[in-house]
Amino acid sequence: MEQAQQRMDGPHGGALLGAEQAAAMIRSGGWFAIAADEPVLRRLPQGNWIGGTIPYFMGANGGEISREKVHVTPLPTSAHGGPWIRRYDAEHLHRICVDAPEHGYTLVILPAMTPVHQTYAREAPGFEDMFLKPVFGWVAGIHLDDINRCSPAAVDGSNSVLCSQEAVALHVPLPESQVAEIGIVNIFEQDHGDVIRFPSASFTITGCTVNGRQDNLAEYLRRRNADLRLPLVADYSGSMINVSVKAVDEARGAVELYAPVFPGVEYQLARPVGDYVQAFERALRDEGAGTACSFNCVLNFLYSDLEGRCTPGFNGPMTFGEVAYQLLNQTMVYMAVRRLPT
Amino acid sequence: MNTRELYRQLLAIGDPWRVRRLEINVRDKRLDIWVEHVAGSTGGFLSRALGKKSAGFDRERVWRHLNVGRYRAFVHSEAAPSGVEPFLGEEGIPFTNAMAARVSSLLAVGTCYRAICTAMDLDFEDVWQLKAARYRGADTNDTAPDAGNELVAWTSGGLPPIPDVSDPVWERMLAGDHNSRIKILSLRLLLSQTQIQLRNVDDPSLRQQKIHKLRRYFINNARALRPEMQRIFDDVRV
Structure with missing residues (x-):
């Protein structure tokens, strides 16, 4: 692939380290994206980094759950003009792309299950300058055993502040000779079956239309005996965008989703996938090599039994949601820096 | 006074x-x-x-x-x-x-x-x-003069010319029938989002705003898109 060949030398992906090694890297300078469980993040020194809570990783030895290790990704930056960190509450999140450099990229980390997460999920496609500047990132989460006991948080490493209600963004200018490229690797495709539409943007679904007829999504999924590990998939001009099912409440006739569906978008159930790792390797073949930074979804980790299994070409945190401009589910997101032809 | x-x-x-x-x-x-x-x-x-x-x-x-x-x-x-x-x-x-x-x-x-x-x-x-x-x-009746061809500087840098807002290429791109070879994620998402926003909306000024934004995408990303920008426009014009 032409673009892959042009990707730059420099920081390529990150590494899963002990806390002391991570602290040493922070002290050595450079800018970093960091992921770890909350107590470990609290122990890291102040410095040029942003981070988020998560104990699920893909490391060199395969998928791993660790409350001690730290995933550290060095980020490509420019020698001219340093990156800057901004924190956004739900009210001010809409200006994230306006604050971004005219030429560069923005890495954003959102704490899961918060108003700022929901605002990004629902409204990001309409933010000013969205899609005009590269924005990518991930949703911070917690160990599934800790649900209802701990809160996800994003971290502003410049002053060691854990933000449970704010998104933390790193705006990074790049030299004119380089460009940040955001891409996704999604193994799921539409099954070319029923077409499902929704009346409004929502995380909680009751009514929908199926092939133009009014229906209830929970009832529809039950009738289809649908595998709830498979997402709903929408075709955005050729890019497959997933929305994952969180739970079905048959008594209420409601379906909870990990990301909102949108009105005016046609969704279909995903075609079943045989072996995730094989499908991932096929999808990654042209995309993943030489990425500077990447994240994959914890649902892929869980549903595909990735603990102890490698996804070659990718290492990074396994997250509660991914951002490639808009919020995604069950998708790997990567950023690569390309050198522009002179 | x-x-x-x-x-x-x-x-x-x-x-x-x-x-x-x-x-x-x-x-x-x-x-x-x-x-x-x-x-x-x-x-x-x-x-x-x-x-x-x-x-x-x-x-x-x-x-x-x-x-x-x-x-x-x-x-x-x-x-x-x-x-x-x-x-x-x-x-x-x-x-x-x-x-x-x-x-x-x-x-x-x-x-x-x-x-x-x-x-x-x-x-x-x-x-x-x-x-x-x-x-x-829905007070979108503000009319404004066309931005004019602000692209002289871009086109003089060896980049393919970016059509003016009045060029039918933008409407054809929004129609989405000839975009199959567009591979860039941000452009795919922008096109889809714009199509969704304009669906069932009969507001010429809103449509013009969206075309301006689409054009601005190409202006902002002209250098990065250089390998494929001409092909994208050629495909859409077919």
């Missing part, structure tokens, strides 16, 4: 309105002007004196007006909000009608927020509030 009359002329405040009070803050480069309706000035005074408000008068509001030289100008008035008088503003809009029209015209031709805020020394939140209010009220 006294100072108040001078500012009345500078700010295009016509009869029967007058400048009641002026404050100039040299350090902050800020100008505050209190205007009142001559016929209603007594009423305003009496209303205050009597502890009640007469029809057409309300609490004092402040709207950001067009700059006067290097000074930011703010108009204060107890008159009811107006969508007509250029030096007053509408309820919920932070700008006078004159300033709102100027900002709307710049947004309509695809000028980015940062440029507008920088050039006019405006607060981003105020511009966002104006745009949000315009969308809510």
Whole structure:
């Protein structure tokens, strides 16, 4: 692939380290994206980094759950003009792309299950300058055993502040000779079956239309005996965008989703996938090599039994949601820096 | 001509309105002007004196007006909000009608927020509030001159020319029938999002805004898109 060949030398992906090694890297300078469980993040020194809570990783030895290790990704930056960190509450999140450099990229980390997460999920496609500047990132989460006991948080490493209600963004200018490229690797495709539409943007679904007829999504999924590990998939001009099912409440006739569906978008159930790792390797073949930074979804980790299994070409945190401009589910997101032809 | 009359002329405040009070803050480069309706000035005074408000008068509001030289100008008035008088503003809009029209015209031709805020020394939140209010009220009738061909600088750098907003290539791209070879994620998402926003909406000015944004995407990313930009346009023109 032409673009892959042009990707730059420099920081390529990150590494899963002990806390002391991570602290040493922070002290050595450079800018970093960091992921770890909350107590470990609290122990890291102040410095040029942003981070988020998560104990699920893909490391060199395969998928791993660790409350001690730290995933550290060095980020490509420019020698001219340093990156800057901004924190956004739900009210001010809409200006994230306006604050971004005219030429560069923005890495954003959102704490899961918060108003700022929901605002990004629902409204990001309409933010000013969205899609005009590269924005990518991930949703911070917690160990599934800790649900209802701990809160996800994003971290502003410049002053060691854990933000449970704010998104933390790193705006990074790049030299004119380089460009940040955001891409996704999604193994799921539409099954070319029923077409499902929704009346409004929502995380909680009751009514929908199926092939133009009014229906209830929970009832529809039950009738289809649908595998709830498979997402709903929408075709955005050729890019497959997933929305994952969180739970079905048959008594209420409601379906909870990990990301909102949108009105005016046609969704279909995903075609079943045989072996995730094989499908991932096929999808990654042209995309993943030489990425500077990447994240994959914890649902892929869980549903595909990735603990102890490698996804070659990718290492990074396994997250509660991914951002490639808009919020995604069950998708790997990567950023690569390309050198522009002179 | 006294100072108040001078500012009345500078700010295009016509009869029967007058400048009641002026404050100039040299350090902050800020100008505050209190205007009142001559016929209603007594009423305003009496209303205050009597502890009640007469029809057409309300609490004092402040709207950001067009700059006067290097000074930011703010108009204060107890008159009811107006969508007509250029030096007053509408309820919920932070700008006078004159300033709102100027900002709307710049947004309509695809000028980015940062440029507008920088050039006019405006607060981003105020511009966002104006745009949000315009969308809510479907007041999208602001017409604005075409941005013109701002691409001379780009095309002279060896990059393929980016068509003008009037070129049918943009409508064809939005129709989505010839975009199959577009591989860039951001462009795919932008196109899909725009198609969704325009579906079932019959508003030519909104459509123009979206075409301006789509064109701005190509302008902003011209160098990065260079390997495939010409092919994208060629495919769409077929």
